[in-house]
Amino acid sequence: xxxxxxxxxxxLMLIPVLFGMSLIVFAIIHAIPGDPAxxxxxxxxxxxxxxxxxxxxxxxNPWYVQYFHYLWDILRGDLGDSLHTKAPIAKEMGPYLAxxxxxxxxxxxxxxxxxxxxxxxxxxxxxSWFDYICMLIALIGVSMPVFWLGLMEQWVxxxxxxWLPSIGRDNPRDPVTAITHFYIxxxxxxxxxxxxxxxxxxxxxxxxxxxxxxxxIIARITRSSMLEVMRADYIRTARAKGLGQFFVVYxxxxxxxxxxxxxxVGLQTGLLIGGAVLTExxxxxxxxxxxxxxxxxxxxxxxxxxxxxVIATIFVLINLLVDLLYAYVDPRIKYR
Amino acid sequence: xxxxxxxxxxxxxxxxxxxxxxxSGSQTAQQPADQSGQNQPGQTATEPANSGPKQxxxxxxxxxxxxxxxxxxxxxxxxxxxxxxxxxVNYEDTSTKVIPGLAESWExxxxxxxxxxxxxxxxxxxxxxxxxxxxxxxxxxxxMDKNNxxxxxxxxxxxxxxxxxxxxxxxxxxxxxxxxxxxxxxxVLNRTLAPFLANLGMxxxxxxxxxxxxxxxxxxxxxxxxxxxxxxxxxxxxxxxEKNPDYWNKGLPKLDKVVFKVIPENTARLTxxxxxxxxxxxxxxxxxxESVKENQDLQLILRPSMNVGYLAFNTEKKPxxxxxxxxxxxHAINKPELVKAFYxxxxxxxxxxxxxxxxxxxxxIKDRDYNLDKxxxxxxxxxxxxxxxxxxxxxxxxxxxxxxGKKMAEAIQQDLKKIGIETEIVTMEWATYLxxxxxxxxxxxxxxxxxxxxxxxNFLYTLLDKNTINGNNIPRYVNEEVHQLLLKAQSSPDxxxxxxxxxxxxxxxxxxxxxxxxxxxxxPLAAKKSVTGYQPHPKGxxxxxxxxxx
Numbered sequence: 001x002x003x004x005x006x007x008x009x010x011x012l013m014l015i016p017v018l019f020g021m022s023l024i025v026f027a028i029i030h031a032i033p034g035d036p037a038x039x040x041x042x043x044x045x046x047x048x049x050x051x052x053x054x055x056x057x058x059x060x061n062p063w064y065v066q067y068f069h070y071l072w073d074i075l076r077g078d079l080g081d082s083l084h085t086k087a088p089i090a091k092e093m094g095p096y097l098a099x100x101x102x103x104x105x106x107x108x109x110x111x112x113x114x115x116x117x118x119x120x121x122x123x124x125x126x127x128s129w130f131d132y133i134c135m136l137i138a139l140i141g142v143s144m145p146v147f148w149l150g151l152m153e154q155w156v157x158x159x160x161x162x163w164l165p166s167i168g169r170d171n172p173r174d175p176v177t178a179i180t181h182f183y184i185x186x187x188x189x190x191x192x193x194x195x196x197x198x199x200x201x202x203x204x205x206x207x208x209x210x211x212x213x214x215x216x217i218i219a220r221i222t223r224s225s226m227l228e229v230m231r232a233d234y235i236r237t238a239r240a241k242g243l244g245q246f247f248v249v250y251x252x253x254x255x256x257x258x259x260x261x262x263x264x265v266g267l268q269t270g271l272l273i274g275g276a277v278l279t280e281x282x283x284x285x286x287x288x289x290x291x292x293x294x295x296x297x298x299x300x301x302x303x304x305x306x307x308x309x310v311i312a313t314i315f316v317l318i319n320l321l322v323d324l325l326y327a328y329v330d331p332r333i334k335y336r
Numbered sequence: 337x338x339x340x341x342x343x344x345x346x347x348x349x350x351x352x353x354x355x356x357x358x359x360s361g362s363q364t365a366q367q368p369a370d371q372s373g374q375n376q377p378g379q380t381a382t383e384p385a386n387s388g389p390k391q392x393x394x395x396x397x398x399x400x401x402x403x404x405x406x407x408x409x410x411x412x413x414x415x416x417x418x419x420x421x422x423x424x425v426n427y428e429d430t431s432t433k434v435i436p437g438l439a440e441s442w443e444x445x446x447x448x449x450x451x452x453x454x455x456x457x458x459x460x461x462x463x464x465x466x467x468x469x470x471x472x473x474x475x476x477x478x479x480m481d482k483n484n485x486x487x488x489x490x491x492x493x494x495x496x497x498x499x500x501x502x503x504x505x506x507x508x509x510x511x512x513x514x515x516x517x518x519x520x521x522x523x524v525l526n527r528t529l530a531p532f533l534a535n536l537g538m539x540x541x542x543x544x545x546x547x548x549x550x551x552x553x554x555x556x557x558x559x560x561x562x563x564x565x566x567x568x569x570x571x572x573x574x575x576x577x578e579k580n581p582d583y584w585n586k587g588l589p590k591l592d593k594v595v596f597k598v599i600p601e602n603t604a605r606l607t608x609x610x611x612x613x614x615x616x617x618x619x620x621x622x623x624x625x626e627s628v629k630e631n632q633d634l635q636l637i638l639r640p641s642m643n644v645g646y647l648a649f650n651t652e653k654k655p656x657x658x659x660x661x662x663x664x665x666x667h668a669i670n671k672p673e674l675v676k677a678f679y680x681x682x683x684x685x686x687x688x689x690x691x692x693x694x695x696x697x698x699x700x701i702k703d704r705d706y707n708l709d710k711x712x713x714x715x716x717x718x719x720x721x722x723x724x725x726x727x728x729x730x731x732x733x734x735x736x737x738x739x740x741g742k743k744m745a746e747a748i749q750q751d752l753k754k755i756g757i758e759t760e761i762v763t764m765e766w767a768t769y770l771x772x773x774x775x776x777x778x779x780x781x782x783x784x785x786x787x788x789x790x791x792x793x794n795f796l797y798t799l800l801d802k803n804t805i806n807g808n809n810i811p812r813y814v815n816e817e818v819h820q821l822l823l824k825a826q827s828s829p830d831x832x833x834x835x836x837x838x839x840x841x842x843x844x845x846x847x848x849x850x851x852x853x854x855x856x857x858x859x860p861l862a863a864k865k866s867v868t869g870y871q872p873h874p875k876g877x878x879x880x881x882x883x884x885x886x
Binding site for chain 1: 391393398401402407409489490491493496497501555556568570571572573574576595597598599600601603604605607608610611612613614764765766767768770771774806807
């Protein structure tokens, strides 16, 4: 019961958060110079056509009128239409969001799997060669620019070795039929195992590029958190009982060491969803980061506003999920 | 204990490799001969034999805005729509000369006010409806009449620009479109418009199926008469077209399927081409042209120039209100060196504000030589023997006509320093840059223009007539004589006379030097060697109906 009311309270808190968000975003993008009408019509437009379009788009209204129009639409569940493509944003954003979420999840699975295990083993074998190498790689991983890593991956694995495809989500010569826009699921729904293989191959390079930084961060956090826990009394007791080392580490120590790691995983997942724009650009990934990035270039106000709202909502929800997971990992944590 | 560590590590690795690449085993089982994996047999760069359907994958930098071309102005849209729709007249493959399209022939009345087109018979839209005079009228009525049921309220930028607004506007060109018989259509004009025919060939004025227009979803479900039919659009990713088996031009198209794939990064796009994931790309970095030439599997294709990159002066402000100052700077710019340095040789130095591929180009004009002494002398005559200090604006984004504005500005800055002109380079976000240069809030700036319909009017009038100040007349150039010449050329139906008028105008413009044309670029494309018959059009987009894969 306590859990339920906690969840409801957290969800209610979303409302002021999103309201504040929308106001800040609105203020910022209207402060950027540049005329949406000009970006829509291009450098060749006549002044008359520009003026007509501004009128049409309501850009001549004072900013607060524009904001309340926007807010009213949002309250009615309408995310608005893109100025650039004239299509409804809610419909347009779905496939982009699916593409990004799919990439983010695979990246995070990669990052968590490698990062946590590397961190555990480093802590377990503290000051061994394995520890040193892991932490060196983690340091390099944290400081590696994503675009450089991405271009190098493409060069080595696509251009030179020809092992993996360098761009896109599927093979353009034999595309996946989009149903849910999560291509792994779509390929399975269609029963096309060759497509599934193709989709997974396309995911490998971008998810390594995107997952490297979170992986390195997770490895370092896991290591330090594990080191702390390993010194605790109950671990000594467990060892004294004669439990095997593997059991002590993975069963007793890991659970208690997971809290800071969970926090980082939650934050990083949220970050990747909105911040994968570099990876998406290099790998030609039709994701939501690029959608927003292009929208900023086009001064496509409704798209910027609405997609930031959607991403902020996802971010808050992921963090809520992480908070709920704390209780599972550590039963001493109670929600009130 | 040791064993446990190893087991854990091994288990992790194994699980990981299975999760990520569990596919490679089955892949070799299914396609033992194909080592590269991601390609189907018969479609790799190395495999010449072509068994399956002929597919062309085109890599490009950005997505199409909508598939209803009349609403759009951007090249990425037209690259696709030109394969789906057709226009009444066409341009020759590599020049802007007008040739028959959906209209087989035409007659122009002596006063230049009535154009009668004989339409091609037996042409069908992709939805099975007939192409005829009614369809032509339907499209034009939609575009020109704001009260038409299917007219979009945002308007049509190109229609507005090329045909003087809409029905009822003072300058509107088309009075009426009449159906004479099912295959004869007549355009009655309010006033003569010399580039009328050339305008009709522009990509936005493509004839769509009236039935599809009534359906209201033309932007997502395009229906035309062209060589390819629309299949699917995954936004920001791919647009897929397939062969139109009923295409009127027998034997075409040669391909079964065309896919336009968005790959924003130029380098990544070239990697995709090299690794065989795509067959053709535009937006090649000029610096990569050499590596493409050296690659055995690739070919370099140059698009004929239809643009001009220039240095504009704000002729309303001191010191640039004095033509001698502008001429002096003309002598201080080393154009051949700039072309060599910033276009990797993929361009030519410019003398006039229009490219030589257009008719009416005045090749009698000899460009100013690179001569610093002469420049200094002209500055002294203008009253600035010790030079002056100004702001020099450079665009922030690569454009086809100037690939790197900032670096080019730095090179010009060095030259100007030698004659005593100190410049401070200023740059800003692109949309703001365009807005402010149009309003004349600058001293000296770099900019350029890409042509639309291959008519000299589209360069000279658009860029330098006094009527286009606050629009594309960036230098805010006013010359009554040039204005009269350009207006006269606009309304004269006689091609030879127009040619003469444009030559005269170019001469005056050259002497006044409101802007210094720097270069006409020939944008490079790259393709696999196996791609044949690709002819890039100067206007920047073209149909791929004649392209084949060997």
